[in-house]
Amino acid sequence: xxxxxxxxxxxxxxxxxxxxxxxxxxxxxxxxxxxxxxxxxxxxxxxxxxxxxxxxxxxxxxxxxxxxxxxxxxxxxxxxxxxxxxxxxxxxxxxxxxxxxxxxxxxxxxxx
Amino acid sequence: xxxxxxxxxxxxxxxxxxxxxxxxxxxxxxxxxxxxxxxxxxxxxxxxxxxxxxxxxxxxxxxxxxxxxxxxxxxxxxxxxxxxxxxxxxxxxxxxxxxxxxxxxxxxxxxx
Numbered sequence: 001x002x003x004x005x006x007x008x009x010x011x012x013x014x015x016x017x018x019x020x021x022x023x024x025x026x027x028x029x030x031x032x033x034x035x036x037x038x039x040x041x042x043x044x045x046x047x048x049x050x051x052x053x054x055x056x057x058x059x060x061x062x063x064x065x066x067x068x069x070x071x072x073x074x075x076x077x078x079x080x081x082x083x084x085x086x087x088x089x090x091x092x093x094x095x096x097x098x099x100x101x102x103x104x105x106x107x108x109x110x111x112x
Numbered sequence: 113x114x115x116x117x118x119x120x121x122x123x124x125x126x127x128x129x130x131x132x133x134x135x136x137x138x139x140x141x142x143x144x145x146x147x148x149x150x151x152x153x154x155x156x157x158x159x160x161x162x163x164x165x166x167x168x169x170x171x172x173x174x175x176x177x178x179x180x181x182x183x184x185x186x187x188x189x190x191x192x193x194x195x196x197x198x199x200x201x202x203x204x205x206x207x208x209x210x211x212x213x214x215x216x217x218x219x220x221x222x223x224x
Contacts, residue, residue: 103155
């Protein structure tokens with residue numbers, strides 16, 4: 001298996017622009033997680049899905065953030081409009097159980 | 113609300129030394145605890161997973177222990193090598209929900 005795939009790996013955009021991050025989980029995994037990592041706040045859970053349904057979105061910082069999972073093999077995290085404080089590394093992870101999670105390589109987002 | 117702390121924040125040791133990384137959590141009602149490794153610019157890789165009913169887990173030169181009642185876990189690395197240089201994060205999963213709460217990590221440098 002190719003593991004969790006994220007795209008793009010790097011994204012540089014200007015304040016106010018829409019940003020879409022993409023994730024393909026490991027085939028057969030029914031849980032998908034979006035995390036954000038910054039130096040100040042460490043690794044934070046934003047939202048997670050079970051069988052394509054959002055279960056806990058309490059970590060989504062504000063209405064500018066939205067996440068979807070239209071099918072079992074694809075999820076997006078969208079920021080509209082983006083702000084400089086959204087600059088971070090965004091990770092996607094998946095699992096099929098309450099055991100380990102498998103992380104993607106991350107998307108490094110820079111908002112100028 | 114679960115809070116996870118890790119001490120020390122950074123550690124530098126000469127090659128061959130045995131070392132201990134510490135993780136503390138405030139709510140002892142956990143389902144499991146996991147240690148991850150993160151290399152610069154990369155995602156997280158699972159090292160060891162300890163279920164709440166277990167006291168320790170071992171994998172090669174790594175040994176993780178769990179004392180749930182005191183809210184502590186340690187990661188012991190024997191005979192450290194330069195390739196062990198990375199950031200080590202512990203993460204705690206509660207009895208409900210799927211999400212982990214992550215510590216801030218310990219940045220380890222093993223000098224040749």
